[in-house]
Amino acid sequence: DAKTTQPNSMESNEEEPVHLPCNHSTISGTDYIHWYRQLPSQGPEYVIHGLTSNVNNRMASLAIAEDRKSSTLILHRATLRDAAVYYCIFSHGGSQGNLIFGKGTKLSVKP
């Protein structure tokens, strides 16, 4: 199984940065790391993905460790709308191509 380990929950204050960690020690060299989030009562939403280098987009930044066994999703300024469950995922080869969701990290944002 493509297993990742994330904290069950985290809290943040509004407008402060948030660092969401993920361990993926069994990742292989060509597996991409994906992050999705699921807001209450909605389907999962793509956040960011990367392979080796750190990545930035309009939603977040992704910092990937040099050994690729862990990564950190960074929300630079948390808003109330960022309260969601964040999933760190990697696809473990094959052509099935499914995203194997773990339990994710439930992020709460306090005003």
Added chain:
Amino acid sequence: EAQVTQNPRYLITVTGKKLTVTCSQNMNHEYMSWYRQDPGLGLRQIYYSMNVEVTDKGDVPEGYKVSRKEKRNFPLILESPSPNQTSLYFCASSLSPNNRYMNTEAFFGQGTRLTVV
């Protein structure tokens, strides 16, 4: 607007009464899949389709059928629903599978909450 549309959003049905949940995407994506989400079990893939007329089982396919006659549509069929299929269902599409050699953003529908009594 790029989107995946599921219908219905909510459905209550009785055991054994055949039902279909529709899924349509407007992005010309080749890859489509169905997931179910249950408390404590997370999201699990039911079926997937690489392209038109190509479908295959995911991790929890028992009790479900799918078809892919057109690129944009990927209906989920429950021939004889049972209470253990009560769940929240999501359809997803992407340009290609998220395997190790290709990667692409997956778009998810809003979900269908199914209750089988």
